[in-house]
Amino acid sequence: MASLSDAELKEMTQEERVTALGMRTDQLTGLAMRIEFNPDEEERFEYPWAPVVDFNKRTELDVDEMTSTEANARIRELMAEGYGTIVIHNPRGKHSLGVGILSKLNLIFEGSLGYFGVGLIDGPNVRINGRVGWSCGENMMAGSIVVEKNAGSTFGAALRGGDLVSKGSVGSRTGIDQKGGTIIVGGDTGALSGFMMQRGRMVVCGNAGKNLGDSMYDGTIYVGGEIQSCGVDAVPGELSDLDKAWLTRKLKQYGLMPEKGVDHFTKIVAGRQLWNYDNLEPSEKKLIL
Amino acid sequence: MCGIAGIIHKGKSSNVGGEMTSMLQALKHRGPDSTGYAVYGEGNDGDYVMRFVLAEQEDMSKGFDMHEVVAARLVEVEKRLKQHGAKVISRKEATDYAHRFVIQHDGDTEEMARHIEDIEGVEIMSMGNGLELIKDLGDAAVVSEQYGLNDFKGSHGIGHTRMATESDVDIRSAHPYWAFPYNDVSVVHNGQITNYWIMRREMERRGHRFMSSCDSELLAVYTADNLANGVSLEDSLRRSIEEIDGVFTYLVATKDQLGMAKDTMAAKPLVLYESDDLIAMASEEVAIRAILPHEIDTTDPYDEEVRVWQA
Numbered sequence: 001m002a003s004l005s006d007a008e009l010k011e012m013t014q015e016e017r018v019t020a021l022g023m024r025t026d027q028l029t030g031l032a033m034r035i036e037f038n039p040d041e042e043e044r045f046e047y048p049w050a051p052v053v054d055f056n057k058r059t060e061l062d063v064d065e066m067t068s069t070e071a072n073a074r075i076r077e078l079m080a081e082g083y084g085t086i087v088i089h090n091p092r093g094k095h096s097l098g099v100g101i102l103s104k105l106n107l108i109f110e111g112s113l114g115y116f117g118v119g120l121i122d123g124p125n126v127r128i129n130g131r132v133g134w135s136c137g138e139n140m141m142a143g144s145i146v147v148e149k150n151a152g153s154t155f156g157a158a159l160r161g162g163d164l165v166s167k168g169s170v171g172s173r174t175g176i177d178q179k180g181g182t183i184i185v186g187g188d189t190g191a192l193s194g195f196m197m198q199r200g201r202m203v204v205c206g207n208a209g210k211n212l213g214d215s216m217y218d219g220t221i222y223v224g225g226e227i228q229s230c231g232v233d234a235v236p237g238e239l240s241d242l243d244k245a246w247l248t249r250k251l252k253q254y255g256l257m258p259e260k261g262v263d264h265f266t267k268i269v270a271g272r273q274l275w276n277y278d279n280l281e282p283s284e285k286k287l288i289l
Numbered sequence: 290m291c292g293i294a295g296i297i298h299k300g301k302s303s304n305v306g307g308e309m310t311s312m313l314q315a316l317k318h319r320g321p322d323s324t325g326y327a328v329y330g331e332g333n334d335g336d337y338v339m340r341f342v343l344a345e346q347e348d349m350s351k352g353f354d355m356h357e358v359v360a361a362r363l364v365e366v367e368k369r370l371k372q373h374g375a376k377v378i379s380r381k382e383a384t385d386y387a388h389r390f391v392i393q394h395d396g397d398t399e400e401m402a403r404h405i406e407d408i409e410g411v412e413i414m415s416m417g418n419g420l421e422l423i424k425d426l427g428d429a430a431v432v433s434e435q436y437g438l439n440d441f442k443g444s445h446g447i448g449h450t451r452m453a454t455e456s457d458v459d460i461r462s463a464h465p466y467w468a469f470p471y472n473d474v475s476v477v478h479n480g481q482i483t484n485y486w487i488m489r490r491e492m493e494r495r496g497h498r499f500m501s502s503c504d505s506e507l508l509a510v511y512t513a514d515n516l517a518n519g520v521s522l523e524d525s526l527r528r529s530i531e532e533i534d535g536v537f538t539y540l541v542a543t544k545d546q547l548g549m550a551k552d553t554m555a556a557k558p559l560v561l562y563e564s565d566d567l568i569a570m571a572s573e574e575v576a577i578r579a580i581l582p583h584e585i586d587t588t589d590p591y592d593e594e595v596r597v598w599q600a
Contacts, residue, residue, distance in 0.1 A: 092582060093574035111584060114575050131587055133574050134558060152574075152589045153555065171589035172555040191555055191592040209591060 046123070050103030053084035064090035068097055079105060093133065098126060104143075115152075118145055121162075134171070137164040140181065146254060153190065156183040159200060165254050172209065175202045178219060186256045194221045194268070195231065203247065203265075205256055213268045221268040222247060224258060230268060237269035290452050291464075291479045292316030293559075294571040295540045296580070297445035297547040297598050301566065302331060306433065306441025308580050309448045312571055313429035315579040319572060320452030323463035324432045325424030327475035327542055328446035329600075332419040336378060337392050337472065340414040341366065341405070344386040345459045346426050348410070358410075359386050365408050370394075373401040383436045387425065399470035403498070412461060412500055417473035419443070419544050424463040444600040445547050447540045449477040456503040465542075466509035469498060471516055473544040478505035479572055480537030480557045488533065508539050526550040526595040540570070548597040555592035562587045568598050 009017055038048075059078055063071040071088070075098065078086055085106040091097055095114035098107055098121070105124035109117075112130030119138035126145040128136075134152040137145045137159060144163040153171030156164040161181040172190030175183045180200040191209035194202055197216040207225035214231020221234075222243070230236075247262040258264075294312040296305060305328050313324055332338065343359040343366075352358075366388075370377060375394040382388050394401065402413050415422030423436045429450065433439050449464035456462040468474035482488070482504040489499060489507060497510045511533065515525035522541060526548050529539075536556035541548045549570060551559060562569045562577050562585055569577050574587060590596065 093576075093578040095573075095575070112574060112578070112587070114573055130584060131574065133560065149586060150588050152560070153558065169588065172592055190589070191553075 046104070047102050050123075051079045052082065053079055053103070053105060054082055055084035055104075055106055057083050058085035058087070059083045060087045060089060062089045063094065063097070064092065068094050071097055072099065075101070075107070079103070091130070095133070098124075112149070121145075131168070132166070136166075137162075140164060150187070151185075155185070155189075156181070159183060163250075163254075165256075167254070167256065169206065174204075175200070178202065182250065184250060184254060184256065186254075188225065191228075192231065194219070194234070197221070197270075201246075203250065205251070205258060213270070215274060216268075216270045217274075218270055222262075222265045223268065224262075224265050227266060227268070233271040233274045234268050235271040237267040239263075239265060239267045243267060290319050292319030292450040292572045292576070293447070293464075293477045293479045293538065293540055294449075294569075294576050295445070295447040295477075295542070295547055295549070296567070296569045297600055299566050299568075299598075299600065302442050302444055304440065305329070305443040305446040306438035309446045310429045310433040310439060311579040312569070312576040313448045313450050315576040316450045316572060317428045320450040321428055322453045322458045323424060323426045323451045323460070324429045325422070325449045325451070325464045325477070326432070326436075326438060326446060327415070327420060327422045327448070327465040327467075327477070328438070328441050328443050329419040329473070329542065329544065330421060330441065330443040332417075334418070335393060337394060337398065337416050337418060338421050339390045339392055339416045340388070340422050341390075342387050342412050342414060342460055344410045345461065346384075346386065347459065349386055356385060362408055362411055363388065366405055366411060369405050369408070370401070373397075373404065375401060383423075384425075387423075387436070389421070398472065402470055406498075406500075413467070413469075415467040415475065416470075417544065420467075420473040420475060420542075422465055422467050422475055424449075424460055424465065426458065426460070426463075444545070445542060447475060447477045447542045447547065449479075454481075456501060461501045462503040464503075464505055466503075466506045468509040468513035468516070468541075469500075471513050474509075474512060474516065474541065476505070476509040476512060476539060476541050478508050478537055478539040480535060480539070480552065482507055482533055482535040482537060484534040504535075505539075508533070508537075508541075512541055522546055522548050523595060523597045526597070530593050530595070538572075545600045546597055547600070548595070549590065550595045551590050551592060553593055555590075555594075559590055560587050561590055561596075 087108045091111045093114040096116045098118040100120045101124045102122040107126045109128045114133040117132045117136045122141040123143045128147045131149040132151045135154045138157045141160045142162045147166040150168035151166040151170040155170040155174045158177045159181045160179045163182045165184040167186040169187030174189045174193040176195045178197045178200045183202045185204045188206035189204045192211045194213040197219040202221045205224040208223045208227045210228040211231035213234030251257040343362040375392045378391040425432045465475040465477045485504040537552045538557040538559045560574045
């Protein structure tokens with residue numbers, strides 16, 4: 001690293017300082033640099049390995065006697081055979097069903113799921129005619145999940161995209177670390193919902209528990225009922241006409257539009273007053289200042 | 290990570306032994322080290338069911354004369370029962386080291402229990418009119434088979450599958466815990482209690498005994514202390530949320546009640562199913578589905594939630 005004086009460093013923008021101090025190079029190699037997509041290919045939005053499925057080709061699968069691993073492997077086999085609509089019977093609370101599907105698919109569960117249901121998905125439209133346990137839709141990137149009944153805690157943890165809907169009530173820490181997408185709850189949500197939220201939107205038609213939006217960095221939370229308390233740095237925002245139009249559209253889409261409309265919703269946003277908000281990590285600070 | 294489960298039938302008796310076995314076996318992946326049951330039968334007025342062990346399971350493979358040692362301990366237990374005026378109505382042996390006595394006794398059961406536990410290696414699992422507390426190493430199918438629980442009839446029960454984290458893999462550290470000396474009170478717990486030593490010191494100063502160094506035992510002793518001071522079960526559960534630090538969900542059963550409490554962070558899971566005649570709860574939905582395969586509505590209790598149901 002070339003020796004730079006404090007004065008020179010202070011003159012630089014943050015980006016220039018980071019490069020000058022060797023914290024970033026443009027000569028990365030290894031797995032992170034592997035290219036999966038052909039940049040010359042046009043209008044292909046799926047993963048290269050994604051099976052071509054036909055939504056009109058429908059099949060049913062009874063997973064009662066299967067383990068979660070066997071059921072998930074069978075779903076992939078059916079997709080490889082071109083089935084675009086798969087109905088799963090007798091999930092009976094099994095964990096991790098339907099995880100990691102990275103292509104388009106209509107997936108319907110006739111029953112309830114356990115933990116980590118349909119997490120890490122990128123594209124499928126999922127309907128669950130039952131309840132889900134903890135961490136449904138965790139790390140989901142795109143697509144939609146509609147749960148007809150209640151959901152457990154950490155519903156949509158680290159959600160990155162898509163729509164995640166529970167028509168009933170959900171547990172605690174809903175949307176913890178949410179990084180995008182939309183979470184919609186037809187009923188109530190528990191404590192610490194929206195904790196460390198970074199992006200995206202969360203809509204709770206019922207009541208919210210204590211410490212709502214604690215330490216949120218960004219994103220928006222809408223609550224139709226009572227809020228037990230807001231967390232650190234979560235503050236009320238102004239519900240604009242754009243907010244109301246968006247809420248109306250989304251809630252109507254999933255049949256959750258309240259009879260009295262959406263004017264009563266409270267909007268919660270980040271106060272951006274956290275000590276480390278938009279700031280450098282301590283180790284970075286030590287290097288630069 | 291441990292698994293807890295509970296079931297209570299309102300106003301009727303059912304095969305709670307078999308039901309609890311199905312639920313706990315479905316939770317095996319949450320903790321395979323040991324399994325425990327506190328099931329509540331109908332019982333006869335004036336009779337006590339005393340479940341006790343004479344040694345740890347692993348002790349039975351140590352030394353050539355261990356079987357003679359536990360036989361001698363059993364003789365001593367009977368001798369001390371007689372000394373306290375207790376009459377043994379029936380005896381049943383699940384293993385060499387685990388026994389079930391039905392006794393008649395009119396005196397002070399606490400004094401008698403303390404005297405019996407003074408025998409080296411002997412621990413009373415439970416003493417009660419309806420309560421039978423069974424715990425041993427292995428999964429629910431193994432323990433249920435060993436102790437003949439599949440046909441146990443009763444109104445309610447709680448159970449536990451344990452993944453040992455902060456104390457040993459032995460019967461002593463397995464759940465449920467009996468709230469000594471309160472007949473018919475038992476506790477199962479999933480979580481970690483962070484002010485265990487502070488609370489244990491306080492409880493020991495008040496004269497309570499601890500048989501293990503497992504933090505969950507504190508909840509049983511704490512409940513016993515509250516009941517001794519005239520606090521209701523529901524108030525004891527509420528008070529625990531204020532006074533016990535850590536992350537926990539625990540269940541308490543008495544002769545005719547089953548209660549639950551969840552900590553302020555709601556960090557430990559519980560799924561709840563309620564109908565007019567049956568309430569079932571477990572760490573995971575899969576356990577409830579093991580006994581109720583048809584589609585049902587279940588909920589997650591929230592932080593600081595306390596519930597008590599009557600049999």
